[in-house]
Amino acid sequence: MSNSSTLTALVHTLRHEAEGIISVDLRPHGDSVFAPFDAGSHIDLHLPNGLVRSYSLLNSPAERGRYVVGILRDRGSRGGSQWVHEQLRVGSTLQISAPRNNFALDTQASHSVLVAGGIGITPIYCMFRQLLALGKSAELIYCARSRKEAALMEELNGINAKVVFHFNDEKDTLPDLRHYLAGQPTDTHFYCCGPTPMLDAFESTCESLGYPHAHIERFAAAELPPSEEAQDSYSVELKKSGKTVLIEPGLNLLDVLLEAGCDIEYSCREGVCGSCETKVLDGEVDHRDSVLSKAERAANATMMVCVSGCKSRRLVLDV
Known part of the structure; x- marks a missing residue:
């Protein structure tokens, strides 16, 4: 539930992106006007079953008048991604929020390293394309359980830039982030979006390597209990x-x-x-x-x- 104003969006296209992942192309409906957005932004989908879920925009900010999100059917879905995969249809309408950005991209950085885990590729792909479009130095590390569960592979294989893939089933191991991130200049900006264990490993790795510019976006809330100084009233x-x-x-x-x-x-x-x-x-x-x-x-x-x-x-x- 939200008391924020929402926009009416038309489901223009549903596309199979990878095993368990679809993309949803949303267009303005009726009097709705889509606001421009920056790379790293997300929108809320207000689903007919009463749930509200946030999804990152993966299309280019240069594209006006459409929002594209990638949605993984979560194995532990409480009715959000499951509803989208089973019930959403082309031609239906959804209430959505305007874009918000808690994962802003620093386009002035001398070099950027972007790390994606699974469906975390959605904002990372948008940010990577934005940096390359601006002629900036950037590289991407894309980790997933398997190649068949990795979205946007065709698009990434067609990009003329450094992209490193790590598929757990092919490497027979989880990614060693220290191996992938070591040796970068300290003024490099690092970005990571993915599951909680990867984000925790990314933050600790950047800290141990002395990288001050580490940015993350979480899908799920971290379990943070009240501090010892927290007041009861x-x-x-x-x-x-x-x-x-x-x-x-x-x-x-x-x-x-x-x-x-x-x-x-x-x-x-x-x-x-x-x-x-x-x-x-x-x-x-x-x-x-x-x-x-x-x-x-x-x-x-x-x-x-x-x-x-x-x-x-x-x-x-x-x-």
Whole structure:
């Protein structure tokens, strides 16, 4: 559920991309106008069964008037990807959000290394094409369980740039990220999208190799319990409305803000999509999201109110 405004999109094309993966080509329907987007962006699909799911855009930002997402039929699907694979049809309509970007591409980097795991190729492919279109130095490392489960292979084989493939069944081992990432200049920007174990390995590898510019995007929320400094109860001053609300044990900050009449966009309620990002004016946040980087958390300028808490007794939000 989301209180954000949505657009009506027409399902123009459904295409088999790999085993268990389809792409969905969405076009504006009725009075809808698709906003432009940057590489690394995602949109929310508001499914007829009541679920909201976020998917990365894989087509070129230069293409106006269409959004293309790649969707893996998740083995543990709770009804999102399963519904898309079984029920979605060409010609049907969906409510979608405008694009958001928590995985922004630095197009000024001297060199970029992009790492994709499985369906994580969707934003990575878009970013890779964008860098190459701009004449930038970039290389791609694409990891998947098998070649038949790897989407966009035909497109990647046709790109005149360095692309390294690692298929677990052919290599008979999981990818050694240190082997693939070592030896790069320290000003290189690294990007990774894929399953949680790969992202964790990517972050620790970049840190151990002394690479300061490491960027990730998660599909699923990281399990982040409250910190030892987290307060069981705290007050929140709402700067725009002048109200003050109390967050008591067991209450969710987002729920309390919505009940107080705050106009806050939200979607995943898991700290992954970034739609509920809210400006922090005062107080110390207990960050539990999977969106903000370590530096952004340290800056304490914004928070994801759907999952995060507070380390101080008082919090002031710009709502």
